Amino acid sequence: MKDQFDREITYLRISVTDLCNLRCKYCMPDGVCQKRHEDILSFEEIAEIASAAAQLGVRKVRITGGEPLVRRGCVDLCRMIAQIPGIEEIDLTTNGTLLDRYAKDLKAAGVTRVNISIDSLDPAKYRAITGGGELSAALAGIRAAQEAGLIPLKLNTVLIGGFNDDEIPAFVKLTRTEPVELRFIELMPMGGHFGPEAYLPGDTVLERVPALEPVPHNGGVARLYRLPDGKGRVGLISPLSRHFCASCNRLRLTSEGHLKPCLHSDREIYVRGKHGEELLETLRQAIYAKPRMHGVLDAEHPSGAGRTMNTIGG
Ligand code: SAM
Ligand code: SF4
Numbered sequence: 001m002k003d004q005f006d007r008e009i010t011y012l013r014i015s016v017t018d019l020c021n022l023r024c025k026y027c028m029p030d031g032v033c034q035k036r037h038e039d040i041l042s043f044e045e046i047a048e049i050a051s052a053a054a055q056l057g058v059r060k061v062r063i064t065g066g067e068p069l070v071r072r073g074c075v076d077l078c079r080m081i082a083q084i085p086g087i088e089e090i091d092l093t094t095n096g097t098l099l100d101r102y103a104k105d106l107k108a109a110g111v112t113r114v115n116i117s118i119d120s121l122d123p124a125k126y127r128a129i130t131g132g133g134e135l136s137a138a139l140a141g142i143r144a145a146q147e148a149g150l151i152p153l154k155l156n157t158v159l160i161g162g163f164n165d166d167e168i169p170a171f172v173k174l175t176r177t178e179p180v181e182l183r184f185i186e187l188m189p190m191g192g193h194f195g196p197e198a199y200l201p202g203d204t205v206l207e208r209v210p211a212l213e214p215v216p217h218n219g220g221v222a223r224l225y226r227l228p229d230g231k232g233r234v235g236l237i238s239p240l241s242r243h244f245c246a247s248c249n250r251l252r253l254t255s256e257g258h259l260k261p262c263l264h265s266d267r268e269i270y271v272r273g274k275h276g277e278e279l280l281e282t283l284r285q286a287i288y289a290k291p292r293m294h295g296v297l298d299a300e301h302p303s304g305a306g307r308t309m310n311t312i313g314g
Contacts, residue, residue, distance in 0.1 A: 001056040003290045011250040012058045014046060014081075015313025016074060017066040018255055022095050023131030024119070026158060026192035027309040031131060040255045041272060043073065047080045049253060049271060052279045054086035056287070058251070062091045063111075064313040066255070069098040075105045082110025091115065093156070093314065096141030097133060103141070103148035114145050115154040115183075120164050121171065129163065154181045154235075161187075161200040168208045175232030183222050183235035188264075189302040190309050196299035202236035209234075221247075245293035251286055252313055259286035264294035266306030 002008050017040065023031045041049075050061055061081050068074050069092075082090050089112045096116035099106075106114070118138050120126040126135040145153055157164070157171055168184070175182050184205050187198055202223070206212055212225040212234055221244045222235030238244075252260040257272030259282070269286045271279065297303055305312060 001284065001287055003287050005290070005292050007247070007249060007290070008057065009249055009251055009287045009290070010058055011060045011062070012050060012053045013062045013064055013250055013252045013313050014050065015065050015253065015255045015311075016040075016046065016063055016068050016077060017071040018311045019070050020065065020067040020095070020310055021070050021097060022067065022133045024117075024158075025129055025131065026160070026187055026190065026194070027314070028131075029192045029308065035255070041253075041257050043077045043080060045257070045272065046077060046253070047084065048275070049257075049279065049283075050081050050087065051084045052283055053251070054084050055280065056283055057086075059086065060089040060091070061087055062093060064093040066310045066313075067095055067098070068092055069094055069102055075102060075109050078106060078111050079109035093117070094141070095130070095133070095138060096145070097137035099141030100137070100144045103144035103150060107148040107150055111150060113152060113154070114150045115156050116142055116145065117156040117158075118142070119158050119160070121167055125164065129160070152179065152181060154183055156183050156185055158187050159184045159200050159202065159204065160194070161197045161204075163198070165200055165204060165208070168205055172205070172209045172212065172227065172234055175230045175234055176227050178232050180232040181222070181224075181235050182232060183237055185237045186240045188239055188309075189297060189299060190305060191302070194299075199240065199299050201241040202238040203241070205234065205236060219247075240297045243293060243297075245291075248290065251283075251290075254307075254312060259283065260305075260312065261286050261289040262291050262294055263312065264297065264303045264305050265291060266304055267291075 093115045119129050123135040215224040222237050225234045258268040259271050271282045274282050
């Protein structure tokens, strides 16, 4: 279905939990998250909503969170969604630290591929930004995803000035030998305690690694580049310096059942408890409520999302 600005909405991002086994400084800045089991959608409720979305033209689903793999039975949910007629692709965004355990089962359940978040290649810095995470666990998850065939693998790195910009060349170098898409994401002002210097434009990557050459655009949100001899690619996702609202094709579902027409707006439409035609109508309303674009985002203008990222599903 098209929204009122002629954008075809084909992509549903589903947050299955607000909980996480890490505490990234930009995502869960205050480190707390409490929610009762009965407050979050059951797998049956999620599958019913995804199925209705598929009837309206959604073809791709992403399972996210919080950390989706901390929700018990996440693999079963993926299997349920993969079986919905019309859903052609199901992806998962994860911090990777539990993938060692689940990668093969996710592949068998019908998951197409995964995005893994990794903000530093230095164990001490990784521990600092994630509030205690182990880099070795994330790296084991990356290996497990590759071995299970959850490919092409995408790695997400939030670019944080003064924290990991010195690692840009090392991250890019990974794409020389690994067939991965390493995506630098501009830090979004969503409640984290960062000074203006932390908000680096994606183009910083091109300044630091001039050898990167552009690759034809594939319609996604990332601008793509590669090293001349690289097996992988480098993506720049720039929600602040070059927003991609004109091609936004997505709708978000929070773990308690709110549809979010736009990541950076506090407009939410409660969908829990709706069935049949009423459910379809609620989804249509949410698609129709998508704004043409979000407001300015920078250090002085925080996101209007009204929630931290772990409660939305990044
Ligand atoms: N736990 C999973 C993970 O870390 O990949 C999935 C959920 S996480 C909220 C999804 C993505 O959002 C991650 O790649 C994370 O780095 C990104 N993210 C969270 N807060 C962000 C922020 N303030 N700015 C930019 N990216 C952010
Ligand atoms: Fe957890 Fe992902 Fe948020 Fe980090 S970015 S706190 S891993 S949900």
